[in-house]
Amino acid sequence: MPDNVRIAIDAMGGDHGPSVVLPGAELALIRHPDTEFLIFGDQAAVGPVLDTLPKLKARATFIHTEVSIRMDDKPSQALRYGRHKSSMWLAIDAVKKGQADVAVSAGNTGALMAMSRFHLKMMEGIDRPAIAGLWPTLKGESVVLDVGASIGADEVHLVKLAIMGGAMARIMFDIERPTVGLLNIGVEEVKGLDQVREAGRILREGNFREFDYQGFVEGDDIGKGTVDVVVTEGFAGNIALKTAEGTARQFAQYLRSAMNRTWMARLGYLLSRQAFQTLREKMDPRKSNGGVFLGLNGVVIKSHGGADAEGFAAAVDMGYDMIRYELLSKIGQSMARDLQARASAEAVAEPVASGVAS
Amino acid sequence: MPDNVRIAIDAMGGDHGPSVVLPGAELALIRHPDTEFLIFGDQAAVGPVLDTLPKLKARATFIHTEVSIRMDDKPSQALRYGRHKSSMWLAIDAVKKGQADVAVSAGNTGALMAMSRFHLKMMEGIDRPAIAGLWPTLKGESVVLDVGASIGADEVHLVKLAIMGGAMARIMFDIERPTVGLLNIGVEEVKGLDQVREAGRILREGNFREFDYQGFVEGDDIGKGTVDVVVTEGFAGNIALKTAEGTARQFAQYLRSAMNRTWMARLGYLLSRQAFQTLREKMDPRKSNGGVFLGLNGVVIKSHGGADAEGFAAAVDMGYDMIRYELLSKIGQSMARDLQARASAEAVAEPVASGVAS
Numbered sequence: 001m002p003d004n005v006r007i008a009i010d011a012m013g014g015d016h017g018p019s020v021v022l023p024g025a026e027l028a029l030i031r032h033p034d035t036e037f038l039i040f041g042d043q044a045a046v047g048p049v050l051d052t053l054p055k056l057k058a059r060a061t062f063i064h065t066e067v068s069i070r071m072d073d074k075p076s077q078a079l080r081y082g083r084h085k086s087s088m089w090l091a092i093d094a095v096k097k098g099q100a101d102v103a104v105s106a107g108n109t110g111a112l113m114a115m116s117r118f119h120l121k122m123m124e125g126i127d128r129p130a131i132a133g134l135w136p137t138l139k140g141e142s143v144v145l146d147v148g149a150s151i152g153a154d155e156v157h158l159v160k161l162a163i164m165g166g167a168m169a170r171i172m173f174d175i176e177r178p179t180v181g182l183l184n185i186g187v188e189e190v191k192g193l194d195q196v197r198e199a200g201r202i203l204r205e206g207n208f209r210e211f212d213y214q215g216f217v218e219g220d221d222i223g224k225g226t227v228d229v230v231v232t233e234g235f236a237g238n239i240a241l242k243t244a245e246g247t248a249r250q251f252a253q254y255l256r257s258a259m260n261r262t263w264m265a266r267l268g269y270l271l272s273r274q275a276f277q278t279l280r281e282k283m284d285p286r287k288s289n290g291g292v293f294l295g296l297n298g299v300v301i302k303s304h305g306g307a308d309a310e311g312f313a314a315a316v317d318m319g320y321d322m323i324r325y326e327l328l329s330k331i332g333q334s335m336a337r338d339l340q341a342r343a344s345a346e347a348v349a350e351p352v353a354s355g356v357a358s
Numbered sequence: 359m360p361d362n363v364r365i366a367i368d369a370m371g372g373d374h375g376p377s378v379v380l381p382g383a384e385l386a387l388i389r390h391p392d393t394e395f396l397i398f399g400d401q402a403a404v405g406p407v408l409d410t411l412p413k414l415k416a417r418a419t420f421i422h423t424e425v426s427i428r429m430d431d432k433p434s435q436a437l438r439y440g441r442h443k444s445s446m447w448l449a450i451d452a453v454k455k456g457q458a459d460v461a462v463s464a465g466n467t468g469a470l471m472a473m474s475r476f477h478l479k480m481m482e483g484i485d486r487p488a489i490a491g492l493w494p495t496l497k498g499e500s501v502v503l504d505v506g507a508s509i510g511a512d513e514v515h516l517v518k519l520a521i522m523g524g525a526m527a528r529i530m531f532d533i534e535r536p537t538v539g540l541l542n543i544g545v546e547e548v549k550g551l552d553q554v555r556e557a558g559r560i561l562r563e564g565n566f567r568e569f570d571y572q573g574f575v576e577g578d579d580i581g582k583g584t585v586d587v588v589v590t591e592g593f594a595g596n597i598a599l600k601t602a603e604g605t606a607r608q609f610a611q612y613l614r615s616a617m618n619r620t621w622m623a624r625l626g627y628l629l630s631r632q633a634f635q636t637l638r639e640k641m642d643p644r645k646s647n648g649g650v651f652l653g654l655n656g657v658v659i660k661s662h663g664g665a666d667a668e669g670f671a672a673a674v675d676m677g678y679d680m681i682r683y684e685l686l687s688k689i690g691q692s693m694a695r696d697l698q699a700r701a702s703a704e705a706v707a708e709p710v711a712s713g714v715a716s
Contacts, residue, residue: 137608138608138611152551183597219603221604232597236593239541243598246578250496259633265629268630269630270626271629
């Protein structure tokens with residue numbers, strides 16, 4: 001690993017483009033001075049913003065790009081017009097070529113995933129990518145995956161999600177053997193989708209040394225922090241994530257209007273200002289902004305398209321951590337160990353099975 | 359419809375049994391004096407509690423049952439030992455025989471659904487049941503279904519969920535033509551599961567007069583109240599529901615600890631007490647307790663197993679409303695009208711199609 005973490009930024013992504021992305025990158029740089037940036041974007045849009053951010057400018061190389069990926073194009077369209085020349089593609093390309101350690105974009109999720117997959121290719125042993133998010137919980141944070149990379153998952157993919165999520169949790173939370181749960185609609189063994197039940201069986205019976213499988217968890221276990229890693233397929237995971245975001249906003253809205261209703265409540269609010277500030281920070285979705293694309297030969301971070309500078313900075317921070325703590329090699333090691341454990345378990349099981357059959 | 363709403367109660371269901379269920383029924387009775395009860399349960403457990411509730415006792419007929427369904431049995435087990443003689447079965451049986459208008463139970467969801475389906479049978483035109491819940495939103499409340507009756511749904515079932523949910527929303531919210539959205543992981547037409555996309559096409563192109571289809575919605579639209587009815591299959595719906603419950607509890611916990619941190623915050627809390635009370639009521643999951651089983655020839659309400667008396671009362675209230683406002687006949691009418699509309703649309707489309715083919 002180089003001395004500095006080298007971060008490729010797609011400056012044109014997100015609802016606000018360079019005006020949010022670049023100040024966000026500078027915030028992250030201030031927190032992690034051992035960072036340098038490759039910034040891809042349109043000179044006319046990026047130049048003026050970069051001129052107002054001297055700290056970032058001093059640590060950045062700017063590369064002009066003609067093409068920007070639109071937020072609502074289909075992945076296939078984006079690949080057609082954006083390959084080889086868009087800011088998004090070139091940020092990923094920098095990772096591919098080893099010029100950067102990680103790419104960060106707030107752009108079109110589908111396009112970013114399609115380009116990452118097309119260009120970086122999947123890691124050995126992984127067939128489909130996943131997006132992992134950090135979820136604030138009553139105990140701290142948990143890794144939740146997949147929150148929307150692919151729809152549906154068979155039992156083998158769910159087990160690989162557990163392996164990848166376990167590796168990410170080891171890095172993010174610095175725990176030797178994180179706990180893992182499978183998201184289901186009831187904790188009884190009888191419930192749920194066949195593939196979830198089957199994945200549960202493999203995880204329970206397998207000898208996974210890198211994480212500690214705890215069984216099924218339900219939707220309300222995510223916020224409780226019952227396990228360090230919550231594994232689910234992308235459709236349900238995305239719905240869970242957005243439903244939680246919606247509920248948090250709803251609660252904040254109720255609280256605001258309750259506190260404005262009477263002068264006594266307003267006075268109480270003034271006295272409790274500091275406490276409300278703590279609460280706001282706890283529930284701030286910007287603090288946990290950033291989805292990590294897992295399963296690729298390279299690290300790509302997706303920031304929420306509507307993120308502000310603080311939110312984008314959190315996504316850059318996450319990319320920084322993934323590189324500093326060597327996510328890819330840890331996933332690779334976990335995969336290798338777990339595959340080995342499964343292979344030797346099968347080798348032991350084989351003679352017994354044929355003994356029974358004969 | 360009889361003058362009184364006749365409610366069959368499974369007194370043995372839930373985590374607490376008669377000690378919660380019966381006081382809950384009495385609370386509901388006080389709110390709706392035009393109610394009478396059939397109470398099914400074990401004399402030894404029910405008798406002493408009923409003696410402490412003279413208002414309820416005066417309006418109730420008690421029927422002793424030997425068998426109670428356990429909370430964690432499989433539906434098939436429950437059907438085997440509980441058919442014809444458990445408190446749960448007999449409450450449903452009272453609806454079947456016309457002795458009661460609605461059955462309410464806080465018992466084992468899978469068993470309650472299996473027995474209801476087995477005994478009451480599905481409505482004409484509906485193949486699979488659904489559980490519909492009321493979801494508090496920033497605009498009021500929405501109907502969300504299916505929150506866990508069955509896993510997976512093809513496009514035809516999703517359309518029927520829209521029809522049933524629309525009928526329920528007309529009753530609950532007293533709106534002529536409720537808005538309906540399909541839960542998906544992106545609002546663009548290109549995203550999501552095939553069956554969700556196909557259901558979207560049918561709902562968009564169909565001439566559904568009973569509701570107004572608004573397209574795809576995402577997880578965070580539920581809490582916003584973007585539509586009156588959110589349609590999804592049971593796995594994702596259950597995960598969304600429980601995730602929202604978990605997030606609400608998480609927020610409440612953060613708020614409590616923030617308000618206890620300093621004496622100033624505590625003083626502020628005292629002054630804002632009334633506002634906090636309003637907030638608590640807004641977010642109180644007990645207020646929206648109760649899932650309606652839809653698609654059956656009879657009305658069955660499932661209360662949360664862990665509900666307290668207030669929560670159980672909310673489930674009974676919901677049953678009362680469903681009967682007073684004639685849920686079943688409204689669903690039947692909506693189904694008939696919508697099927698008619700689709701049939702005539704096909705009749706119009708047919709000659710054109712064969713014209714093209716010839």
